[in-house]
Amino acid sequence: MKNYFSTHDIQNIQELINQALELKKSNTSLELGKGKTLGLLFFNPSLRTRLSTEKAGKLLGMDVMTMNAGKDGWALEFEDGAIMNSDKAEHIKEAAGVLSQYCDIIGVRAFPELIDRDKDEEEQVLKSFQKYASVPVINLESATGHPLQALTDAITITELKDKPKPKVVLTWAPHTKALPQSVPNSFAEIMQKIDVDFVITNPKGYDLNPKVTGDVKVIHDQEEALKDADFVYVKNWSSYENYGKVLSTEKDWTFNQQKLKHTNNAKVMHCLPVRRNVVIADDVLDSPNAVVLQQAGNRTFAAQAVMKRILENLD
Ligand SMILES: NCCC[C@H](NC(=O)CCC(=O)O)C(=O)O
Numbered sequence: 102m103k104n105y106f107s108t109h110d111i112q113n114i115q116e117l118i119n120q121a122l123e124l125k126k127s128n129t130s131l132e133l134g135k136g137k138t139l140g141l142l143f144f145n146p147s148l149r150t151r152l153s154t155e156k157a158g159k160l161l162g163m164d165v166m167t168m169n170a171g172k173d174g175w176a177l178e179f180e181d182g183a184i185m186n187s188d189k190a191e192h193i194k195e196a197a198g199v200l201s202q203y204c205d206i207i208g209v210r211a212f213p214e215l216i217d218r219d220k221d222e223e224e225q226v227l228k229s230f231q232k233y234a235s236v237p238v239i240n241l242e243s244a245t246g247h248p249l250q251a252l253t254d255a256i257t258i259t260e261l262k263d264k265p266k267p268k269v270v271l272t273w274a275p276h277t278k279a280l281p282q283s284v285p286n287s288f289a290e291i292m293q294k295i296d297v298d299f300v301i302t303n304p305k306g307y308d309l310n311p312k313v314t315g316d317v318k319v320i321h322d323q324e325e326a327l328k329d330a331d332f333v334y335v336k337n338w339s340s341y342e343n344y345g346k347v348l349s350t351e352k353d354w355t356f357n358q359q360k361l362k363h364t365n366n367a368k369v370m371h372c373l374p375v376r377r378n379v380v381i382a383d384d385v386l387d388s389p390n391a392v393v394l395q396q397a398g399n400r401t402f403a404a405q406a407v408m409k410r411i412l413e414n415l416d
Pocket residue numbers: 242278280281282283284337372373374376
């Protein structure tokens with residue numbers, strides 16, 4: 102693996118999941134990353150991604166440097182040929198080039214602005230880092246995807262499933278803020294790569310990018326979709342059609358015990374952070390059905406498996 106930009110960079114998903122589960126079991130610190138440096142750049146807040154990726158780097162023997170680039174770094178210019186006489190102090194060409202002097206792998210988090218769909222879909226920040234860095238770049242959640250989260254989710258479903266082909270439902274839930282489609286996009290992508298019966302449910306107006314969902318069944322009746330689900334992945338996202346808009350905050354889509362009754366005693370997942378009693382009710386999050394902590398725990402092994410692949414490719 103050269104870069105990890107999206108789940109499409111995974112060549113053999115089953116192999117990568119198995120690798121992550123082996124790393125989880127043996128918990129050995131490998132020598133592979135010795136003398137190598139991982140640099141993590143955050144243009145947005147993070148708890149899990151930052152700490153699990155740092156931990157994964159350390160478990161691989163790497164040195165790790167993290168920077169809140171959005172807050173502490175120079176404002177970056179991304180336009181080629183820009184006359185930089187305004188608020189941007191540093192061009193991505195130098196920033197990515199300099200980072201490549203210090204780091205062997207670079208991770209970048211850059212959320213969408215959720216204003217201009219075409220602009221967000223260009224993935225200017227991640228793509229520019231890839232273009233101007235001379236070392237591999239990992240996506241730590243970008244405008245349209247969160248592939249380390251998706252790999253974690255596939256690992257968690259694999260280790261918890263009790264039948265060969267479980268039913269997995271991705272359900273929209275309300276939120277007051279406009280959130281990216283990154284998490285549901287990558288989750289939908291990866292669910293199409295593993296052996297599950299996958300269904301998406303959301304209110305009308307919240308259908309995800311059809312290029313991402315492909316042939317996946319989208320049901321607008323949540324109760325119908327939840328029937329017999331073995332796993333329910335709860336997540337809010339803003340509208341794709343009416344780009345970046347919060348069309349409704351329909352409380353009756355909040356995932357609670359009453360919803361859980363329609364399922365096959367499903368395991369309930371969320372990428373976190375989760376707004377309690379808005380997205381998922383306490384009666385579910387505090388129940389044994391919630392597997393969100395185990396899911397977050399697996400972030401370390403997903404990052405470790407991905408960076409192991411990249412390190413093996415470096416020499
Ligand atoms: N990295 C995991 C989720 C990040 C982001 N959530 C958020 O911004 C939640 C913020 C809030 O609840 O105020 C998202 O949905 O993509």
